Amino acid sequence: MIKVETRRKSHEKIKPRKFTRYMQILEILGDRKMTAREIECEMVKRGYVKSFDMNHVRPRLNELENEYYEVIENGKKYDFETNVSVTVFRRTTEQEKMELENMNHIPRLD
Secondary structure, three states, rough: HHHHHHHHHHHHHHHHHHHHHHHHHHHHOOOOOOOOOHHHHHHHHHOOOHHHHHHHHHHHHHHHHHOOOEEEEEEEEEEEOOEEEEEEEEEHHHHHHHHHHHOOOOOOOO
16 A cells, blocks of 8 residues: 555656646747657757656656647657657647547547
């Protein structure tokens, strides 16, 4: 139970900053297509964060994609820093957002 309690306390501590981070990520993305690393580099450049840490961006991108439908995967790109292909994100259109939000309400027939 200690693990659950400490996890909950940690989450409560960062909760107020999550909304700010969401807005920063969406502002940086604008109408561009970017990887998480590119977004994090821009955050450092703009002074939104003090140091480079992918944990500033990756969890928030997952939440923006899976909970709020604000971003969507838009292909992949080779990352020369890590030598692997990584996901490229972009903001969703209003039409895409509406479709994604409604997917949970459509009964499946399979």
